[in-house]
Amino acid sequence: xxxxxxxxxxxxxxxxxxxxxxxxxxxxxxxxxxxxxxxxxxxxxxxxxxxxxxxxxxxxxxxxxxxxxxxxxxxxxxxxxxxxxxxxxxxxxxxxxxxxxxxxxxxxxxxxxxxxxxxxxxxxxxxxxxxxxxxxx
Numbered sequence: 148x149x150x151x152x153x154x155x156x157x158x159x160x161x162x163x164x165x166x167x168x169x170x171x172x173x174x175x176x177x178x179x180x181x182x183x184x185x186x187x188x189x190x191x192x193x194x195x196x197x198x199x200x201x202x203x204x205x206x207x208x209x210x211x212x213x214x215x216x217x218x219x220x221x222x223x224x225x226x227x228x229x230x231x232x233x234x235x236x237x238x239x240x241x242x243x244x245x246x247x248x249x250x251x252x253x254x255x256x257x258x259x260x261x262x263x264x265x266x267x268x269x270x271x272x273x274x275x276x277x278x279x280x281x282x283x284x
Contacts, residue, residue, distance in 0.1 A: 157184070157187045157188035158188050158237055158238070158240075158241040159237060160184050160187065160188065161181075161184045161185060161187075161188040161189070161237075161240065161241060161244070162236075162237040162240055162241075163184075164177070164180050164181040164184035164185075165181060165184075165225075165232065165233065165240065166233070167180075168180075168181045170229070171225065171226045171229050172226065182218065182222060185218060185221050185222060185225070185244060186214060186218050188241060188244070188245075189217070189221055189241065189244045189245040189248045190214040190217045190218050190221070190248060191214060191217055191248075191249065192214070217248035217249060218248070220247055220248050221244045221245075221247050221248040224243075224244065224247040225244065232244075
C-alpha cells in the first residue's frame with residue numbers, strides 16, 4: 148500500500164496502526180495511537196434525536212458519548228480477537244470493527260443511550276437527564 152493512502156484513508160491508518168502495535172495487552176504508545184485510529188475510522192460522528200420507550204419527549208443521543216461506547220466496544224473486541232484481527236485485510240478489519248462498534252454485543256451507542264432513558268417522561272427536549280445521588284423510595 149502506498150504511504151499517501153495511509154495518510155488520507157482512516158481505514159488504512161487503522162490497519163497500519165494495528166500492524167505497528169505490539170501485543171495489545173501491553174501498554175505502549177502504539178496502542179494509544181491505535182485507540183485514536185479506531186475512533187477516527189469506525190466510530191459514529193454526529194448526533195440524533197430519539198424518544199425513549201414510554202416517552203414522547205425526544206432526547207439528544209450521539210456525539211462524544213456515542214463515540215466512547217462504540218470505541219470501547221470495538222477495542223474490547225479487538226483485544227479479545229487480536230490474533231484473528233491481525234490476519235484480516237484492510238477492508239475486513241474495518242467492516243468487523245465498525246459492525247462491532249455499532250451492532251455488537253454492547254449494541255449501538257445511540258441505542259444504548261436511548262434505552263438508558265427507557266420509561267422516563269417529563270424531561271424537556273434538550274435538557275439533560277439527571278439522577279438523585281442517593282436512592283429515593
